[in-house]
Amino acid sequence: MMTLPEEEFAEVxxxxxxxxxPSRTRVVAGRFFATGQGRLxxxxxxxxxxxxxxxxxxxxxxxxxxxxxxxxxPPSPAHWFGTLQTGSDVFAVTMRGAQKSLxxxxxxxxxxxxxxxxxxxxxxxxxxxxxxxxxxxxxLLLVLPAFLILAIMSPLLAGGRWLLFVIMxxxxxxxxxxxxxxxxxxxxxxxxxxxxxxxxxxxxxxIIYRHVIPNxxxxxxxxxxxxxxxxxxxxxxxxxFGFGIQPPDVSxxxxxADGSRTALYAPWTFWFAAGGLVVTILAVNLVGDSLRDAxxxxxxxxx
Amino acid sequence: xxxxxAxxxAxxxAPVLEVRDLEVRFGDVPVVRGVxxxxxxxxxxxxxxxxxxxxxxxxxxxxxxxxxHAKVSGSVLLHGRELLGAPEKELAAVRGDTMSMIxxxxxxxxxxxxxxxxxxxxxxxxxxRVSRERAAERAVxxxxxxxxxxxxxxxxxxxxxxxxxxxxxxxxxxxxxxxxDVIICDEPTTALDVTIQAQVLEVLxxxxxxxxxxxxxxxxxxxxxxGIADRVLVMYAGRxxxxxxxxxxxxxxxMPYTIGLLGSVPRLDAGRDVPLVPIDGSPPSAAALxxxxxxxxxxxxxxxxxxxAEPPLAEVAPGHSAACVRSGEIGEPRxxxxxxxPTAAAGAYPGVPPPRPREGRAVVLEVDGLVKHHPLxxxxxFRRRVGTVHAVDGVSFDIREGETLGLVGExxxxxxxxxxxxxxxxRPERGRVVVFGRDTAALTPHDRLAVRRxxxxxxxxxxxxxxxxMTVHDIVGEPLVTHGYTDTGPRVRRLLRxxxxxxxxxxxxxxxxxxxxxxxxxVARALALEPKLIVLDEPVSALDVSIQAxxxxxxxxxxxxxxxxxxxxxxxxxxVRHIAHRVAVMYLGRxxxxxxxxxxxxxxxxxxxxALLSAVPIPDxxxxxxxxxxxxxxxxxxxxxxxxxxxxxxxxxxxxxxxDAQRVRCVEEEPAVRPLEGDHGASCHYAEKLGVV
Numbered sequence: 001m002m003t004l005p006e007e008e009f010a011e012v013x014x015x016x017x018x019x020x021x022p023s024r025t026r027v028v029a030g031r032f033f034a035t036g037q038g039r040l041x042x043x044x045x046x047x048x049x050x051x052x053x054x055x056x057x058x059x060x061x062x063x064x065x066x067x068x069x070x071x072x073x074p075p076s077p078a079h080w081f082g083t084l085q086t087g088s089d090v091f092a093v094t095m096r097g098a099q100k101s102l103x104x105x106x107x108x109x110x111x112x113x114x115x116x117x118x119x120x121x122x123x124x125x126x127x128x129x130x131x132x133x134x135x136x137x138x139x140l141l142l143v144l145p146a147f148l149i150l151a152i153m154s155p156l157l158a159g160g161r162w163l164l165f166v167i168m169x170x171x172x173x174x175x176x177x178x179x180x181x182x183x184x185x186x187x188x189x190x191x192x193x194x195x196x197x198x199x200x201x202x203x204x205x206x207i208i209y210r211h212v213i214p215n216x217x218x219x220x221x222x223x224x225x226x227x228x229x230x231x232x233x234x235x236x237x238x239x240x241f242g243f244g245i246q247p248p249d250v251s252x253x254x255x256x257a258d259g260s261r262t263a264l265y266a267p268w269t270f271w272f273a274a275g276g277l278v279v280t281i282l283a284v285n286l287v288g289d290s291l292r293d294a295x296x297x298x299x300x301x302x303x
Numbered sequence: 304x305x306x307x308x309a310x311x312x313a314x315x316x317a318p319v320l321e322v323r324d325l326e327v328r329f330g331d332v333p334v335v336r337g338v339x340x341x342x343x344x345x346x347x348x349x350x351x352x353x354x355x356x357x358x359x360x361x362x363x364x365x366x367x368x369x370x371x372h373a374k375v376s377g378s379v380l381l382h383g384r385e386l387l388g389a390p391e392k393e394l395a396a397v398r399g400d401t402m403s404m405i406x407x408x409x410x411x412x413x414x415x416x417x418x419x420x421x422x423x424x425x426x427x428x429x430x431x432r433v434s435r436e437r438a439a440e441r442a443v444x445x446x447x448x449x450x451x452x453x454x455x456x457x458x459x460x461x462x463x464x465x466x467x468x469x470x471x472x473x474x475x476x477x478x479x480x481x482x483x484d485v486i487i488c489d490e491p492t493t494a495l496d497v498t499i500q501a502q503v504l505e506v507l508x509x510x511x512x513x514x515x516x517x518x519x520x521x522x523x524x525x526x527x528x529x530g531i532a533d534r535v536l537v538m539y540a541g542r543x544x545x546x547x548x549x550x551x552x553x554x555x556x557x558m559p560y561t562i563g564l565l566g567s568v569p570r571l572d573a574g575r576d577v578p579l580v581p582i583d584g585s586p587p588s589a590a591a592l593x594x595x596x597x598x599x600x601x602x603x604x605x606x607x608x609x610x611x612a613e614p615p616l617a618e619v620a621p622g623h624s625a626a627c628v629r630s631g632e633i634g635e636p637r638x639x640x641x642x643x644x645p646t647a648a649a650g651a652y653p654g655v656p657p658p659r660p661r662e663g664r665a666v667v668l669e670v671d672g673l674v675k676h677h678p679l680x681x682x683x684x685f686r687r688r689v690g691t692v693h694a695v696d697g698v699s700f701d702i703r704e705g706e707t708l709g710l711v712g713e714x715x716x717x718x719x720x721x722x723x724x725x726x727x728x729x730r731p732e733r734g735r736v737v738v739f740g741r742d743t744a745a746l747t748p749h750d751r752l753a754v755r756r757x758x759x760x761x762x763x764x765x766x767x768x769x770x771x772x773m774t775v776h777d778i779v780g781e782p783l784v785t786h787g788y789t790d791t792g793p794r795v796r797r798l799l800r801x802x803x804x805x806x807x808x809x810x811x812x813x814x815x816x817x818x819x820x821x822x823x824x825x826v827a828r829a830l831a832l833e834p835k836l837i838v839l840d841e842p843v844s845a846l847d848v849s850i851q852a853x854x855x856x857x858x859x860x861x862x863x864x865x866x867x868x869x870x871x872x873x874x875x876x877x878x879v880r881h882i883a884h885r886v887a888v889m890y891l892g893r894x895x896x897x898x899x900x901x902x903x904x905x906x907x908x909x910x911x912x913x914a915l916l917s918a919v920p921i922p923d924x925x926x927x928x929x930x931x932x933x934x935x936x937x938x939x940x941x942x943x944x945x946x947x948x949x950x951x952x953x954x955x956x957x958x959x960x961x962x963d964a965q966r967v968r969c970v971e972e973e974p975a976v977r978p979l980e981g982d983h984g985a986s987c988h989y990a991e992k993l994g995v996v
Contacts, residue, residue, distance in 0.1 A: 022776045022810030192768035196828075199726045200782045201755035210781075214772040297771055297812035 024214070031294035038294065041286025048280055052098040061089035063096035064248050072266055082268035084258075090272055093250050098276050100162065100245055101232050101252040105280070107166045108231035112173035113224040119174065120181025121212045125189055125204060135182070138175040146172035147238075154243035162245070169231055177223045181216055188212050217295040225288035229281050252277050316343050317383070319517045320365070320402070320485045325377035327357070327364050332590045335361045336541040337377070339616075342485060342517040349532030349549070350521045351564075353847040355586055357541035358521045362487050365519075366404055367394045381485070400430040403478040407490040409470035413462040419473050420446070420458025426480045445476035448513065449506045452937070466938040468499035472506055479510045486510070487519045492527060496713035496874065498935045501918035504531060505934060523848065525568050526877075526920025529553060530927040537561050540587055540597035543616050547623030549924045557625035557633050560598045567852035568922050569877040574901060579881060581853035585817040596627070604629055661982075664703040665740075667836045667868045668725070672734035673698045675717075675724050679943060692943045694720040696892035697734065699976070702836065702885075707862055707869040709883030709900065711876055713915075715939050717892040718872050722840055725870070728754060739835065756786050759829035763841035765821035769813040775799070775824055776809035782831045798827040802857060819850035826857065836868045843878055855881055876919050880904055885982075888912045891942055891950040894976055898983030908979060908990040910957040917995040933995065949974050949988070957989060965989065 032038045056062065059080075066087035067079070075082045081090035119138065123131040150168055188194060188211070197207050213220070235245065236253020245251040252273050259270030318341035327335040335357040342348045352358045364375045367386060379386040381402060386394065398404075406412045414422060423442035427433065433441070439458070446454035449472040462470060471491060478486050491507065492500040508531065511518055520532060528535055528549065535552040537545040537560065545558040556562045566580035584601040587593060593600055595610040602609065608628050616626040627633070674697055679690035695717040702708045712718045725736055728751050730744035737743070738754050746754065759782070762768035769778050779798055780791035788794070796806035802823040813821055822842060829837050842858070843851040859882050862869055873879050879886060880900060887897040888911065896909040907913045914933040921927045935954045940946055948970045952958045958969055968988050978984040 022774055023780075024772070024774050024777045027774050027810055192762040192764065193770040196760060196762060196768050196825075197770075197781065199755065199758075199760045200785055201752045202781070202785045206785075210773075211770050215770070217772065295772065297814055 028291075028294045032290050035290050035293065037286050038290030041283050041288075041290060044279060044283035045287060048098060048102060048276070048283060052095050052102055055095045056092060059089075059092060059095075061092045063088065063092040063250060065089065065092070072262075072269075074266070075268055081272045082266070084269055085262070090268055093255060094252070094272050094276055097250045097252040097255045097273060098280070100249065101235070101277065102280060104162065104166055104169070104235050104245075104251070105228045105232040106284070108169045108173065109224045109227035109284075111166065111170035112227050112231075113177065113220055115170065116174035116177035116223065117181055117213055117216065117220055120178035121185045121208045121216070123178070124182035124185025125208055125212060127186070131182070135179070138178055141172065142175045144172075150238060151241070151243050154238075165235075165245070169234055173227055173230060177219075180219065184216055184219070185212050188215055214295065218292050221288050221292040221295070225285055228284045232277065232281070252280075318343050318380075319382060320519070321378075321380040321383075322361075322365060323378040323380075325361055325364060325379065326375070327360050327369065328374040329372065333592075334541055334589050335364065338536075338538070338541075338543050339377075340519075340536050340543070340546065342519060344484065344517055345511065345515050346534065347511065347518045347520055347532045349528035349535045350519060350538060351523060351525060351528050351535060352538035353523060353564075353586055353849060355589065356538040357589070358538050359489050361538075362404070362489055362519065362521055366398060366402065366487060367391075368404075396430075399426060399477075399483075400481045401483055402485045402487070403481070403483045405471075405474050405478050405486065405488040405491045407493050409467065409474045409494070410462065412474055413470060415462050418459055418461055419465065420460075423458070423473070423477055423480060426477045430481045441480070442476075445480055446473065448479075449473070449476045449510070450502070451476075466499075467495055468502060468938055471495060471499075471503050475503070475506055475510055479514050479516070482514050483516050485517045485519065486514075487521070489521045490523070491520070493522065493524070496939075497876070497918040498713060498914060499938070500527070501932055501934055505932075507531070524920065525553075525565065525848070525922035526927065529922050529924045530920045537564070540592060541589060542597070542613075542626065544598065544627070545625045546616065547620075547625075551620070551623040553922070553924050555620075555623070557619050557623065557630040558598075558627045559602045559604050559629075559633070561625075562633075563601075563603075564848060565922060567849045569852070569855065569875070569881045570923075571877045571880055571904065571916065571919050571921055572923075572926065573880070574904075575859070575881060575884070577881075578859075579852035579856055581851075581856060582849035585819060585850060586847070604633075661703055661706070664705060666701050666703055666737075667739055668702040668870065669737040670701070670721070670725065670734070671699045671737070673721060673724060673731050673736060674733035675720050676732060690943050693892050693945055694942055695724065696945075698889070698892070698894055699734075700887050700894065700897060702868050702870060704835070704868055705862070705866045706885060707871055707883045709879035709886045710870060710872045710889060711874065711879050711886060711915075712889035713874060713939060715891075715942065716889040717942070718889050719840060721889070722838055722870065722872050726758070726760060726838060728758075752786075756832050757835040758838065759832065759834040759836075760838045760840065761822070761825050761829050761842045764845045765818060765825050766813065768825055769821060769828075771813055774810055774812060775816075778813070778824060779809070779827045779831055782828060786832055794831070795827075798831055799824075801830065801861075802827045803853075817850070818846050819853055822846060822854050823857065826854075826861070830861065830865075833865075834867070836870065838870045838872070840872050841874065842871075844873065844875060851878070858882060876904075876916060888915065891940065891945050893950060894986060895951065896983075896985040896987075897976060898981075902980070902983040906992040906994060908983070908992055909951075909985040909987045910955050911951050912985070913993050913995050914956065931995070948972055949986075951987075957987075961989065 067083055067089065068087050070079060070083045071087050072085050073079060073083045079089050079091065081094060083089055119134050123134040153168060156164065194207060194211055197211055232253060235251055236257060239245050239251055239254040245254065255273035256270065256277065259273055263270035321341045323339045325335055325338045326333065338361050340348060350358050363369050365379050369375060375387060377387065381397060386397065413419065420439060420442045423445055424438035427438040427441050443454045443458050446458055451457050451469060451472055465473060492503050495503060504527065507518065520528065522528060532549050534547065535549050536543050537552065537558065539560050545552055545556065545561045552561060553565065556565065563580065563582040567582055569579060582601050587597050596613050599605045599609040606629065614626045614628045616624050618624045619630045673695055675695040677692040677694055678688045679692060680686040681689045698721050700708060710718050724731055728738065728743045728746060735742060738758060741750065741754060776795050779795045783791045783794060795809055799806045799809060804820060804823055813824065816824065843854050846854060855878060861867060871879060871883055883900045885898065886900050886903045888895045888909065890911050896903060896907060896912045903912060904916065907916055914935050917930065917933045933956055937954055940953055946953050952969045958966060974986040974988050976984045976986040979990060
């Protein structure tokens with residue numbers, strides 16, 4: 001077995017022995033946080049999470065409690081965001097709704113984009129029977145009426161089984177993206193760097209994870225960002241029709257739907273929930289944009 | 304300021320085309336910065352330079368074919384008539400009539416939906432008042448003139464039915480259709496194989512004879528220019544830096560860039576022990592030119608004065624001008640003072656012991672009767688096989704430890720297919736591939752991974768073979784991670800240093816590097832696991848000449864120092880000459896000739912090798928013009944339907960001179976590679992030696 005000349009290594013080792021390993025994860029993270037946009041988006045999202053989950057712990061009112069001495073009251077020291085017609089505290093229900101919407105929105109987006117990436121790239125990379133089977137499943141789900149199925153399944157979803165709800169929502173969001181991913185994977189598979197990796201002995205699963213998916217990053221990040229809003233809106237629609245998240249539990253979508261009726265003469269019933277939704281989606285978009293730029297080698301980030 | 308006019312030879316004839324102080328800007332970026340030349344009737348002016356030197360843009364500006372947003376200034380005189388700023392109608396009357404152009408890519412230059420003959424006839428009828436029948440007749444004559452067989456029949460063919468060489472001939476036919484006075488050829492042979500290139504250059508020469516036109520030949524290939532041009536203009540960073548007769552420029556160069564370019568070109572007549580001299584760095588970008596001489600940062604002879612002001616292209620001898628402040632010092636007989644030439648990295652390494660004889664060394668790769676056929680199928684639902692492409696049809700060779708085998712051949716000969724078959728490490732369709740003594744047919748997945756550790760690959764296009772989304776660190780470290788290393792940082796830094804890159808660049812992405820640097824990254828990745836055998840698929844053909852030399856030297860140096868074996872696949876025989884110990888020439892899926900590089904290049908025995916070698920131009924005008932060229936007829940037959948018996952017989956110059964009795968053997972019996980002298984073998988029934996270089 002031959003070795004690279006040692007004296008050359010010794011000479012080199014003298015001045016390169018320091019510094020962290022500049023792997024992709026580190027470089028991308030560095031570039032993400034180097035932009036003001038990325039930091040702002042991340043901070044906003046973190047703040048929303050903090051408020052939604054830690055806020056109710058420090059607040060005297062719970063979302064199930066009703067103050068029978070204050071119906072439809074504007075914001076006051078006792079009720080920070082005012083109260084609803086039922087006497088529910090707006091801050092408490094908004095935070096509870098934000099918890100649900102954040103989890104549902106982000107999880108659905110991550111799960112559906114993840115499924116789309118996995119299915120599309122596996123189908124496009126292996127082709128043959130794998131491809132035909134996976135695309136057949138995608139086609140089947142595309143022709144099924146998603147709303148109807150969710151409505152039929154709603155009794156199952158009742159009783160706080162929100163995780164099942166997330167999965168059901170995600171199940172009907174991934175198909176179109178997976179088809180795009182499949183097409184792009186077929187093109188990437190023919191690139192020489194994929195061949196180079198194959199001839200290096202990298203197993204197929206790792207090639208997909210390391211070479212195919214990152215090269216689809218722009219598409220996937222945009223898709224995930226769009227899916228967050230799509231999921232929150234779908235959840236809202238479902239809740240409006242009496243499926244999805246049911247009272248006494250609340251979601252931002254439900255609150256906005258209710259608040260829109262009283263928005264004109266009691267703006268606090270509407271604007272706090274709507275503002276929460278806008279801030280959340282804005283933060284997700286900022287994070288998505290910065291992440292896409294950070295992943296893109298063409299961007300002039302500080303590496 | 305005399306912004307370089309390459310003055311013509313003092314024959315007194317009026318120039319056909321005179322270009323003065325031509326400048327082209329795209330926005331704020333000056334792409335062409337004062338180019339001037341004159342061409343006289345029947346003269347060939349070679350314009351050479353690397354990519355980005357502005358040679359194509361300058362010629363498009365002369366033709367008035369640049370987009371509207373390009374700002375062009377200066378003067379272009381055709382027969383004394385100013386073309387710059389002339390109305391479009393006037394230009395259209397000139398283009399294709401007195402002045403015509405041949406482009407690099409003949410496929411996009413012909414309209415795919417019209418017959419070739421009709422397109423030619425159209426070119427005639429645009430400028431001449433002749434009947435439709437007469438124009439069609441003229442089209443057939445033109446096709447005949449450029450050597451297309453059965454011109455009457457071929458005139459009715461569509462462009463896609465023509466091969467690349469035939470399309471380029473059709474383009475030449477179109478260019479000479481109206482008996483032009485100037486033909487501008489923009490890289491007319493770059494996309495073609497060498498044997499086809501030789502054919503096309505012959506056609507170009509005969510076109511000049513027929514029409515008496517002046518030719519402006521734009522190319523990066525110094526060999527082509529040496530063979531055909533009368534005068535040369537060397538361009539660098541948008542300017543002419545040296546101009547003169549071809550012998551003056553090649554033998555008495557006065558500009559360090561020209562000297563560097565000539566020193567870095569791989570030559571067919573120089574062996575592995577003659578190292579190439581690369582030019583440091585890479586050409587400057589047009590948007591960020593240095594304040595002084597644009598070549599100063601790369602110039603081995605730079606002095607402080609060079610960085611201050613850009614020297615004009617000034618006459619240094621009658622009919623010879625150069626843009627260099629030291630051109631006077633650069634002596635007549637000796638091109639460069641030896642102390643100024645950077646010593647090359649290849650060749651002599653003092654610590655390396657002389658190699659053991661070939662027989663004593665272990666075989667790292669043995670390929671025996673390798674076959675790969677691609678089925679040709681038809682129909683979407685019920686696929687049926689309608690034929691077979693014999694991509695690789697019984698190829699055998701071996702590579703020993705520390706040895707470089709060059710696998711050469713024209714496009715379509717099956718060299719890349721053979722290489723991919725080897726790299727798959729699977730059971731081949733027929734035949735045997737043995738890597739490090741292990742038959743690939745019997746490898747378990749675990750064994751295969753172990754073999755891959757010692758077998759690495761470098762591809763042609765470094766940008767395509769490096770994942771654009773990975774940092775250089777991750778790219779070079781990938782094989783290490785795959786094979787179980789955990790701490791890759793220090794090792795990657797060492798590897799980068801080994802291939803001549805800054806370790807600090809590991810955090811960058813491939814696109815931040817130039818072509819040559821990217822290929823160095825690919826080499827570093829291939830070296831990461833300390834392999835025994837590296838397969839190189841055209842590793843330098845995507846690079847500019849001055850960059851190419853550095854990579855070739857690096858590869859040759861690494862092979863000598865680290866005892867690597869290479870399987871070096873290339874179409875460029877001159878490059879292979881500089882790196883290979885042994886050479887295998889492929890033709891239509893079979894090996895035509897195999898042997899030591901000195902034997903194969905020095906005394907080739909197969910008629911195909913002889914023709915191939917004779918077609919490669921040598922960048923030396925005297926040698927190049929003395930050589931005898933063996934021209935091959937026609938194109939490579941389709942590998943789906945190879946000729947019976949010897950596959951080369953349809954184009955073989957030897958076959959033509961054989962008696963009928965001798966020919967029977969060529970038609971009926973397929974020749975196998977038979978050893979003729981030591982391990983030098985050729986697959987020809989009537990092989991005999993012939994010096995062609």
